[in-house]
Every structure is written in C-alpha cells, then in structure tokens.
Amino acid sequence: xxxxxxxxxxxxxxxxxxxxxxxxxxxxxxxxxxxxxxxxxxxxxxxxxxxxxxxxxxxxxxxxxxxxxxxxxxxxxxxxxxxxxxxxxxxxxxxxxxxxxxxxxxxxxxxxxxxxxxxxxxxxxxxxxxxxxxxxxxxxxxxxxxxxxxxxxxxxxxxxxxxxxxxxxxxxxxxxxxxxxxxxxxxxxxxxxxxxxxxxxxxxxxxxxxxxxxxxxxxxx
Amino acid sequence: xxxxxxxxxxxxxxxxxxxxxxxxxxxxxxxxxxxxxxxxxxxxxxxxxxxxxxxxxxxxxxxxxxxxxxxxxxxxxxxxxxxxxxxxxxxxxxxxxxxxxxxxxxxxxxxxxxxxxxxxxxxxxxxxxxxxxxxxxxxxxxxxxxxxxxxxxxxxxxxxxxxxxxxxxxxxxxxxxxxxxxxxxxxxxxxxxxxxxxxxxxxxxxxxxxxxxxxxxxxxx
Numbered sequence: 001x002x003x004x005x006x007x008x009x010x011x012x013x014x015x016x017x018x019x020x021x022x023x024x025x026x027x028x029x030x031x032x033x034x035x036x037x038x039x040x041x042x043x044x045x046x047x048x049x050x051x052x053x054x055x056x057x058x059x060x061x062x063x064x065x066x067x068x069x070x071x072x073x074x075x076x077x078x079x080x081x082x083x084x085x086x087x088x089x090x091x092x093x094x095x096x097x098x099x100x101x102x103x104x105x106x107x108x109x110x111x112x113x114x115x116x117x118x119x120x121x122x123x124x125x126x127x128x129x130x131x132x133x134x135x136x137x138x139x140x141x142x143x144x145x146x147x148x149x150x151x152x153x154x155x156x157x158x159x160x161x162x163x164x165x166x167x168x169x170x171x172x173x174x175x176x177x178x179x180x181x182x183x184x185x186x187x188x189x190x191x192x193x194x195x196x197x198x199x200x201x202x203x204x205x206x207x208x209x210x211x212x213x214x215x216x217x218x219x220x221x
Numbered sequence: 222x223x224x225x226x227x228x229x230x231x232x233x234x235x236x237x238x239x240x241x242x243x244x245x246x247x248x249x250x251x252x253x254x255x256x257x258x259x260x261x262x263x264x265x266x267x268x269x270x271x272x273x274x275x276x277x278x279x280x281x282x283x284x285x286x287x288x289x290x291x292x293x294x295x296x297x298x299x300x301x302x303x304x305x306x307x308x309x310x311x312x313x314x315x316x317x318x319x320x321x322x323x324x325x326x327x328x329x330x331x332x333x334x335x336x337x338x339x340x341x342x343x344x345x346x347x348x349x350x351x352x353x354x355x356x357x358x359x360x361x362x363x364x365x366x367x368x369x370x371x372x373x374x375x376x377x378x379x380x381x382x383x384x385x386x387x388x389x390x391x392x393x394x395x396x397x398x399x400x401x402x403x404x405x406x407x408x409x410x411x412x413x414x415x416x417x418x419x420x421x422x423x424x425x426x427x428x429x430x431x432x433x434x435x436x437x438x439x440x441x442x
Contacts, residue, residue, distance in 0.1 A: 060309060062312070062313045062320075064285075065309055065312035065315075069308070084294050085279060087289070088281060088290040091283065091285070092281070095285060
C-alpha cells in the first residue's frame with residue numbers, strides 16, 4: 001500500500017502531494033501529528049518530520065529528495081526542465097521558498113495562527129505575525145518581478161518551483177494571509193495553479209477548529 | 222573570471238568548495254562578510270547568503286542547487302550515483318546534514334564560538350553550546366550506524382553526502398567540537414576524506430583571532 005504520512009497545512013507535504021498528483025501516482029494520505037511522535041513514526045523517519053512517503057516498498061523522507069526521486073522514477077509529466085541551467089533555476093527557487101520564504105513568512109504566520117493552537121502551545125505571538133505580514137509583501141513583489149519576465153516562476157514551463165511556491169501560499173491563504181490584490185501577475189499565476197486537478201485534494205483540506213478563509217477553495221477568488 | 226564568494230568556516234560554502242575541487246574546476250575564492258551586506262553583494266544574491274558562484278558568466282546561489290548544477294554540467298568524477306534510489310539516499314543525507322544537523326549542532330556551536338565574535342555580537346550563549354555538544358553525540362552515533370553498513374555514508378561510493386557531512390564536521394573540528402574518539406568508524410571515514418587533495422584548501426583556512434584546533438589540519442589526528 002502506497003502511503004503519504006502528512007499534515008494537511010504543511011507546505012513541504014503539499015509540495016509532495018502536488019508532485020504525486022500531477023504525475024498521477026496514487027497514495028493513501030495518512031494524517032500524522034508529527035509533533036507528538038510515537039515510536040512507529042520515529043522508526044519510519046528518524047528526523048521526526050513529515051512528509052514520509054511509502055512507495056513500492058521503499059520509505060522516503062525529506063520533501064525535496066522525494067520530489068527529485070519522483071522526477072527520476074516518474075519523469076512524465078516533467079516538473080524539472082531539461083537544460084542544466086534551467087534546472088538550476090528551479091532548484092534555486094525551491095530552496096528559496098522552502099528556506100527563506102518559510103523562515104521569514106510561513107513559519108511566522110502559520111506557526112502562530114494554526115500550529116500553536118493545534119499543538120496546544122497557546123496564543124499567537126503578535127511580533128512574529130507582524131514580521132511575517134511585512135515579509136510576505138517583499139516576497140510577493142519578488143514573485144511579481146519574476147512573473148513579469150517569465151510565464152512561470154522559473155521559466156516558460158510549469159515546474160517544481162511553482163508547486164513549492166503554491167504549497168506555501170495555499171497554506172497561508174487558508175488563514176487569509178495572502179493579499180491577492182498586491183499583484184495581478186501573482187494572482188493570475190495562482191489561479192492557473194489552483195485550477196489544476198492536482199490541486200483539488202489541497203483545496204479540500206480542513207483543520208478542525210480552524211475553518212479555511214472564504215476564498216480558500218474558490219477558483220474565482 | 223570564475224569566483225566563489227564564501228566565508229571560510231561556512232559548511233555550505235565548504236560543500237561547494239569540495240565539489241569544485243573534486244571536479245577540478247578552478248575558481249578564485251573571495252571572502253564575503255555576508256552579515257555586512259553591501260549593495261554589490263545583494264545584487265549578486267538577493268537571498269543575502271553565501272556561497273555565490275560566478276561560473277562561465279552565470280551567477281549561482283544556494284549550495285545544494287549549485288552542487289546539483291555542477292553534477293549535471295561536470296559529471297566526472299560523479300558525486301551522485303546512477304541509480305535513482307541511491308541518488309535519493311544521497312540527497313536525503315545532504316538535507317539531513319544541512320538541515321537537522323545544522324540546526325541542532327553546527328548553528329549552535331559555530332554560531333556561538335566563532336560567528337558571534339567575528340560579527341561582534343558578544344559572548345557565547347552557554348545554553349546553546351550545551352545543546353549542541355549533546356546533539357552532536359547522537360549524530361556521530363547515527364553516522365557510525367550508517368558506516369557500519371556501508372563504506373561511505375550514503376552507499377558504497379563517496380558522494381555529496383560525505384562532502385556535506387565533512388563540511389560540517391570540519392568546521393566544528395576547527396573549534397575542537399568533534400570527539401573523534403567516540404567512533405572508530407567515523408574517525409576512519411573522516412581520515413579518508415581529509416586526506417583527499419580536494420580538502421587541502423579547507424585545511425588551510427584561518428579565521429583571524431580564532432586559531433584552529435591542534436588536530437585541525439593534521440592528517441594523522
């Protein structure tokens with residue numbers, strides 16, 4: 001049985017879910033409250049993090065290593081371009097969103113607004129929320145600048161860079177933290193991604209006690 | 222002119238330096254005090270981090286994206302194996318050392334013992350140092366467990382996983398934070414890596430005001 005152990009709003013899990021769905025690899029989704037690690041979960045993944053993918057008898061961890069493996073074993077449709085410099089640009093942006101964007105934005109907003117509550121850690125820290133809301137503007141402007149020169153974030157084809165960015169923005173959109181009016185280009189880009197069949201499962205996510213924002217699942221937002 | 226903008230003890234820069242040297246790609250090393258960003262440096266890299274590689278007219282950032290690009294454009298000698306599952310294992314371990322090991326060990330020890338001083342941020346925080354010294358034991362044991370089953374960390378060939386781990390351990394060895402007596406297997410593994418020609422430039426690193434540990438450059442440590 002192929003399975004993905006995940007947490008619904010985790011952008012790292014969403015990146016893998018989008019890759020799997022785009023490549024039409026069916027897996028059972030198993031929700032894992034990874035901050036309450038049990039012995040079984042730690043045996044699956046000594047890093048104690050989600051996502052964990054069980055596929056064809058192998059166990060895989062680390063979202064980027066998983067996506068590279070999926071690309072090599074299931075190359076169609078391609079989420080990395082063919083040219084080495086174009087592939088570099090995709091990987092740079094994947095690292096940008098999972099590293100810098102996550103540190104400056106996702107971790108500040110999602111951690112404060114959702115995870116603290118779900119993990120029982122108390123009220124949001126307004127300083128972090130404020131920093132996150134300030135930083136996301138700069139990142140949306142950077143995306144708009146990229147999309148001014150390219151059809152997709154890393155070039156003229158949709159790639160893992162778009163899925164990575166959309167994974168973070170969709171999680172933030174769940175808690176209404178994305179100002180879609182800031183850039184027409186970013187909004188148009190997200191509308192294209194959001195309407196893909198691969199996105200459906202993500203738009204159906206629900207965290208008990210945290211309803212999604214009104215526009216979250218709306219394709220015409 | 223091919224150049225690598227770097228900071229001598231940065232494990233991310235060391236990983237790239239080792240890849241470049243192993244593949245015999247010559248670059249001029251330019252030391253960058255990246256925490257004092259100037260306009261020129263930020264133009265080279267909007268993420269404001271080292272390493273930045275200028276190679277054949279292109280500018281590259283993000284150490285892992287750089288190493289993947291080097292692998293694709295300069296495939297010999299190979300630092301990634303051929304089989305997709307073996308490549309996955311290398312990438313998982315690269316992410317392990319640059320993520321979990323860095324968060325739990327390198328950032329706690331190197332940041333406190335060297336960076337604070339160099340950056341003018343004051344004295345080490347002993348709580349962080351204590352946590353780092355505790356966590357490194359667990360990681361050395363994990364490496365010993367891997368090396369009990371394999372010749373190199375990710376399999377039977379030397380790979381980017383070994384260079385990534387050695388990049389972190391060598392930076393920590395500079396400040397004497399690696400207990401080489403903990404595991405014979407890890408010590409033997411590091412001795413093999415340390416004696417490679419690619420390692421020479423790293424063993425010659427010097428941070429003004431912070432002399433390396435006695436065994437740092439000693440091949441027979």
